[in-house]
Amino acid sequence: ELPFKPPMPWFGMDIGGSLTKLIYFEPKDITDEEKEQEVETLRVIRKYLTSNTAYGKTGVRDEQLEMCDMPLGGRIGTIHFIRFPSSEMTAFIELAKAKNFSSLAKSICATGGGAYKFEDEFKKQVHLRLHKFDELDCLIQGMQYIDRHNPGFECYYWKQPNEPEQCEKVPFDFRNPYPCLIVNIGSGVSILAVYSATKYSRVSGTSLGGGTFLGLCSLLTGCETFEEAIELASLGDSTNIDKLVRDIYGGDYGRFNLSGDTVASSFGNMISQERRKTASKSDLARATLVTITNNIGSIARMCAIQQGIQNVVFVGNFLRVNTISMKLLAHAMDFWSQGTMKALFLEHEGYFGAMGCLLELMR
Ligand code: ADP
Numbered sequence: 544e545l546p547f548k549p550p551m552p553w554f555g556m557d558i559g560g561s562l563t564k565l566i567y568f569e570p571k572d573i574t575d576e577e578k579e580q581e582v583e584t585l586r587v588i589r590k591y592l593t594s595n596t597a598y599g600k601t602g603v604r605d606e607q608l609e610m611c612d613m614p615l616g617g618r619i620g621t622i623h624f625i626r627f628p629s630s631e632m633t634a635f636i637e638l639a640k641a642k643n644f645s646s647l648a649k650s651i652c653a654t655g656g657g658a659y660k661f662e663d664e665f666k667k668q669v670h671l672r673l674h675k676f677d678e679l680d681c682l683i684q685g686m687q688y689i690d691r692h693n694p695g696f697e698c699y700y701w702k703q704p705n706e707p708e709q710c711e712k713v714p715f716d717f718r719n720p721y722p723c724l725i726v727n728i729g730s731g732v733s734i735l736a737v738y739s740a741t742k743y744s745r746v747s748g749t750s751l752g753g754g755t756f757l758g759l760c761s762l763l764t765g766c767e768t769f770e771e772a773i774e775l776a777s778l779g780d781s782t783n784i785d786k787l788v789r790d791i792y793g794g795d796y797g798r799f800n801l802s803g804d805t806v807a808s809s810f811g812n813m814i815s816q817e818r819r820k821t822a823s824k825s826d827l828a829r830a831t832l833v834t835i836t837n838n839i840g841s842i843a844r845m846c847a848i849q850q851g852i853q854n855v856v857f858v859g860n861f862l863r864v865n866t867i868s869m870k871l872l873a874h875a876m877d878f879w880s881q882g883t884m885k886a887l888f889l890e891h892e893g894y895f896g897a898m899g900c901l902l903e904l905m906r
Contacts, residue, residue, distance in 0.1 A: 548616050548905075550648055552588055555685075555901025557678065557894075558657020560730030561754055562860055563629045564897040567592050568613070570620040584643050591642070592623060599634065602627035608891055613692055616905040624894050626860075632661055636668045645670045652904040654678045654896050674903075679735060679745060681899025682727060686858070687740055689891050689898055690717050697890050698856075704873035715887055724852045726843045728859035729893070730754035734843060736850045747846050749839065753861030756835040763831060764824040772828055773865055779829030784822055786811025809834040829867075836868040840875040844884065853884050860893030 553568040569589060573581070596604045608624040615622075627635065639645075650672040651665075658675045665671045690697040696714035703709045724746075725735040731752040737743040760772040782804075788796050789803030790812070796803075810830060812818045847855050857872055869888055876886040891898070 548618075551585055552647065553616065553901060553904060554651055555681075555897045555899070555904060556651060556653045556655075556658075557681070557896035557900060558629055558632065558653060558655040558661060559896075560656060561629060561757075562626050562729075562893065563632060563635070563655075563657065564894050565625040565627075566894060566897040566901050567623045567625060568615050568618075568620050568901060569593055569623060570618045571612075572619045582647070584646050588642055588644070588647075592625070593621075598625070598627065599631075601631050605894075608894070610689070610693065615901075622898075624891065624897075626893070629657055632657065633664070636661070636664055639665075639669045639671065650674045652676060652900045654681045654900045676900055676903045678896050679727075679733065679743070681896045681903065682725070682858075683735070683737060683740060683743060683895075683899065684902050685895035685898030685900070686725075686856075686889065687720075688902055689895065690720070690889070693890070695890075698887055699890070700885060700887050701870050701873040704870040704877070710870065717887070720854070720856070722850070722852050723854040723856050723887075724843065724847050724850060726839065726855060726857045726859075728753050728839060728857060728861035732839055732842075732859075734846050736846070736852060746850060747842060749842055751835055751838055753835075753859065756831055756861065759835075760828050760831045763827040766824075766828065770864065773832075773867070775825045775828035776832040776867060777829075779823065779825030779827070781806075781826065781830040781833040783818070783826045784812055784830035785809050785833070806833070806837065809837070832865075832867060833871065836871045837875060840872045841879075843872075844876060844879055847880075847884055854887055855884055856887045856889065858889055858892050858895060862888065862892050 555566040557564040596606050603626055605624040610622040612619055613622050653673045654676045655678050658673050662673045665673050698715040698717035699712050700715050702711050702713045722738050725737055727733045729752060731754060732749045733745055734747040735743050736746045757769055757772055760766055764775055766772045766775055785806045786808040787803060788801050788805045788807045791807055792803065794803045795801065843855055855876060862869055873886040876884045
């Protein structure tokens with residue numbers, strides 16, 4: 544007896560505050576018979592999604608993340624990772640309409656806040672029901688699936704994160720991940736203490752997240768995109784903007800072991816008109832990145848202490864193309880915990896919610 548399988552195409556979608564993540568499973572074990580029976584609409588959708596890496600002006604397929612020979616729902620295929628700004632959701636719905644999606648399926652699995660926000664629009668415009676799942680449940684399920692099935696290493700850490708010359712990315716065996724703290728840095732931040740694949744709680748969060756970085760950075764520098772903000776930050780020096788312990792003490796604050804290089808007051812130098820005049824855009828971008836990152840690191844560390852957890856996994860698209868923040872987090876976790884905690888990272892950083900959602904479709 545064949546297990547129940549939903550009709551193709553198989554999608555999982557995570558509609559976040561900033562980005563919509565779309566995971567598409569492309570079956571590779573299609574028989575000749577199936578090929579003949581494949582309806583035109585499905586062929587069009589498959590061709591459209593797999594032959595391009597850019598969709599319109601803002602959609603992107605992250606080809607480097609693609610996973611081949613993946614088992615799903617009794618099939619073998621390729622998993623594709625696609626993203627576009629959530630502000631383009633209306634255009635996406637138009638596309639679903641134009642490609643006649645509703646002739647294939649009556650519902651799509653969706654998670655993230657947008658699954659609620661856009662539910663009506665999907666129903667009215669394309670006659671599609673959104674089958675909604677909780678984003679944090681999906682995140683954990685998706686993480687576990689991708690880590691288990693990645694033939695390479697999904698998980699890694701940064702060795703000697705504070706030494707630009709010696710610093711390197713090192714694979715980490717994540718087969719027994721629990722307990723761990725998951726710090727999901729999206730537009731905002733959620734922190735989960737996870738004890739098993741099904742037992743977890745959301746222990747904390749902060750509204751100062753990736754959206755805050757991009758919002759403040761846009762205000763301060765006039766940058767237009769996340770990539771531009773990160774590029775600017777990579778050229779800047781935050782110590783022109785922040786007030787350091789040495790700016791106050793003239794050196795270290797020895798009694799409490801605080802080195803002169805420690806930030807005492809983020810953006811603290813900007814109270815001076817003189818310093819404001821000489822602050823460059825890249826310095827401001829760097830300081831914004833460092834401020835947001837260190838704040839998240841510090842909250843994560845407190846949560847880890849409170850929960851008695853040593854492995855802290857940072858995920859979310861804030862870490863996309865953002866080695867500066869990853870290394871800062873790695874160093875901060877190690878340094879302030881006297882080496883007892885470890886900051887871990889995952890290759891498919893922002894896609895676990897969407898992956899978990901696709902898994903829900905298979906249940
Ligand atoms: P959400 O589900 O809230 O959208 P994500 O995990 O997708 O969260 O992360 C969103 C954050 O990722 C943004 O706030 C921004 O800091 C960062 N980011 C990375 N790449 C992009 C991009 N291309 N466009 C917008 N934000 C991006």
